Amino acid sequence: MDSSINIILPRFRSLNHLLLLAILSSIYRFTSSSHGGDSPQELRIGFRVVPDPSVSSFQPIITDSTGNYSFGFLRTNGNQLALSVIHAPSSVPVWSENTNPLARWADPTELFFNGSLVLSDSRTGVFWSTATLGDRVWLSTTSNLQIQKLDGGATALWQSFDFPSDTLVENQNFTTSMNLVSSNGLYSMRLGQDFFGLYANFMGSSPGQMYLKHGALEAKADIVDGHPIYLVLKSGGYLGMFQNGSIPVDVESFNSFQQNTSGNLRVRIEPDGNLKGYYWTGSNWVLDYRAISDPCELPSSCGSYGLCTPGKECSCLDNRTADGSGKCASPETPVSGDFCGAYDNRYKVLRRSGVELPFKEYMGYQKMDSLNQCESACEQNCTCWGAVYSNYSGFCYMLAFPIQTLLAVGDDTKMGYFKVREGAGKKGVNEWLGLGLGLLFGAIVIFAGVLGLGWYRRRKRGVKGYLEEDGNVGIGPYKDLGAASFRSIELCEK
Numbered sequence: 001m002d003s004s005i006n007i008i009l010p011r012f013r014s015l016n017h018l019l020l021l022a023i024l025s026s027i028y029r030f031t032s033s034s035h036g037g038d039s040p041q042e043l044r045i046g047f048r049v050v051p052d053p054s055v056s057s058f059q060p061i062i063t064d065s066t067g068n069y070s071f072g073f074l075r076t077n078g079n080q081l082a083l084s085v086i087h088a089p090s091s092v093p094v095w096s097e098n099t100n101p102l103a104r105w106a107d108p109t110e111l112f113f114n115g116s117l118v119l120s121d122s123r124t125g126v127f128w129s130t131a132t133l134g135d136r137v138w139l140s141t142t143s144n145l146q147i148q149k150l151d152g153g154a155t156a157l158w159q160s161f162d163f164p165s166d167t168l169v170e171n172q173n174f175t176t177s178m179n180l181v182s183s184n185g186l187y188s189m190r191l192g193q194d195f196f197g198l199y200a201n202f203m204g205s206s207p208g209q210m211y212l213k214h215g216a217l218e219a220k221a222d223i224v225d226g227h228p229i230y231l232v233l234k235s236g237g238y239l240g241m242f243q244n245g246s247i248p249v250d251v252e253s254f255n256s257f258q259q260n261t262s263g264n265l266r267v268r269i270e271p272d273g274n275l276k277g278y279y280w281t282g283s284n285w286v287l288d289y290r291a292i293s294d295p296c297e298l299p300s301s302c303g304s305y306g307l308c309t310p311g312k313e314c315s316c317l318d319n320r321t322a323d324g325s326g327k328c329a330s331p332e333t334p335v336s337g338d339f340c341g342a343y344d345n346r347y348k349v350l351r352r353s354g355v356e357l358p359f360k361e362y363m364g365y366q367k368m369d370s371l372n373q374c375e376s377a378c379e380q381n382c383t384c385w386g387a388v389y390s391n392y393s394g395f396c397y398m399l400a401f402p403i404q405t406l407l408a409v410g411d412d413t414k415m416g417y418f419k420v421r422e423g424a425g426k427k428g429v430n431e432w433l434g435l436g437l438g439l440l441f442g443a444i445v446i447f448a449g450v451l452g453l454g455w456y457r458r459r460k461r462g463v464k465g466y467l468e469e470d471g472n473v474g475i476g477p478y479k480d481l482g483a484a485s486f487r488s489i490e491l492c493e494k
């Protein structure tokens, strides 16, 4: 027993040392800034901070003068971090920088300010940098993080408002060069000539499929050709579209329009693709606006190969009722890519009548004489995932992205043809078989090994040297680990 402890302990000892070192160095480096209330209102050149291992969600670095907003490290995926500005009373992020790859919530990740705000890690290098020559980092009372040059006044060299993530706050300008992207990366909002559009990115590539277009319908002023538009969320409770000057060319009003709402407003593009507005009552966020009010009109309300019946009853195109997971696509067949590769071209066909695309008005179509013609056009095109044909109009809509949710309609002359990827499932079975056999074989080998060792041990009874013979266990990686586990089996036997 003793000897095994001696062998294993050095490893733990050095781990403890490392941990202690990490904690000490973070305490040393944090100095004034490790806790919420007392995080500073500005950062000057020379500032550094590392993620605190004891923080489970958000580690504030600077706070605005009202205490309403805080910039800091936001823990994501358990052990990674994003830079984020949160609304402190609710912990809702209003801005995030998710670097690619994400930095780890551990040493040697650090954020420092040397004129640029830089997130880096001595192994991976620089994750993110504002690439500025500023004098201080400052957070406005409206949640705008700025790198400023102090030259009498304060000039912003960089500001988070120019790089929105999924949220716009009150009075933040949204221009044609910007993008709002949902936290799962699937949906985005962009401005066009005279509209804002919502786009789905099911193929993982821009520009994506438009599923909502909001033009300047309620024109308060005329749109002038050639001048870019911009959006601003106004305190009066509306999303205003502006061109030149202060009169909006369009007003998308919230429930709180022209009412006295006490709080701050924000809009966010949600992981389900909807654009929602909220206002802060002082104690919680209240839903104030939805760009899409019918859930069936969302781009993927019931998931891949789902069927949405008005009132949002989800079922599956193949008539299986959506199981507990709410997924219609079988988990072992990836719903991504296309059918063009040599190994990707196997599929079976699923047909369903009484279906329609939720955003067909934004999709291209070809006029065809028959359902057959429409189906074979899709069949012969390896980028086509399916087609929906209307017998009445002769419109054939071909889907160049994996099948999402279809809309159930009473009209059986609207017919759908869908490719369902096949093949990966069968390979999966073989893989499971292989894994099973491998495990069985492994177990037999270990069992035989234990028996053998027991026999060996009994023969060498009294020879103390056995455990110490290779005392350098734990330094070498693989073989020694195996030896160590044999040893613990041996010890258990005692």
Ligand SMILES: *[C@@H]1O[C@H](CO)[C@@H](O)[C@H](O)[C@H]1NC(C)=O
Residues within 6 Å of the ligand: 065, 066, 067, 068, 262, 263, 264
């Ligand atoms: C937060 O913002 C609200 C509304 O803008 C303001 O009334 C309130 O005083 C702020 N909170 C703090 C702690 O200053």
Ligand SMILES: *[C@@H]1O[C@H](CO)[C@@H](O)[C@H](O)[C@H]1NC(C)=O
Residues within 6 Å of the ligand: 114, 115, 116, 118, 126, 133
């Ligand atoms: C700040 O640090 C980054 C990353 O190490 C470096 O690329 C940059 O040149 C530095 N800026 C200044 C002004 O030293």
Ligand SMILES: *[C@@H]1O[C@H](CO)[C@@H](O)[C@H](O)[C@H]1NC(C)=O
Residues within 6 Å of the ligand: 161, 171, 172, 173
């Ligand atoms: C938004 O844009 C308007 C007009 O271009 C400008 O006057 C205003 O300062 C901008 N607001 C912010 C917060 O950048």
Ligand SMILES: *[C@@H]1O[C@H](CO)[C@@H](O)[C@H](O)[C@H]1NC(C)=O
Residues within 6 Å of the ligand: 260
């Ligand atoms: C809205 O609030 C302001 C001050 O908070 C007040 O002066 C104004 O009369 C209110 N308006 C309405 C319509 O309640």
Ligand SMILES: *[C@@H]1O[C@H](CO)[C@@H](O)[C@H](O)[C@H]1NC(C)=O
Residues within 6 Å of the ligand: 317, 318, 319, 351, 352, 353
């Ligand atoms: C599913 O059910 C509907 C109506 O019950 C039927 O018309 C359709 O053929 C069925 N589809 C499949 C793929 O089984």
Ligand SMILES: *[C@@H]1O[C@H](CO)[C@@H](O)[C@H](O)[C@H]1NC(C)=O
Residues within 6 Å of the ligand: 381, 382, 383, 384, 398, 399, 400
């Ligand atoms: C295949 O379908 C896509 C859209 O689904 C279309 O853009 C493309 O032109 C088609 N290719 C051919 C050869 O018809």
Ligand SMILES: *[C@@H]1O[C@H](CO)[C@@H](O)[C@H](O)[C@H]1NC(C)=O
Residues within 6 Å of the ligand: 391, 412, 413
């Ligand atoms: C589609 O239309 C053709 C003629 O326009 C008709 O003969 C056929 O029965 C229709 N098919 C369905 C499924 O309604």
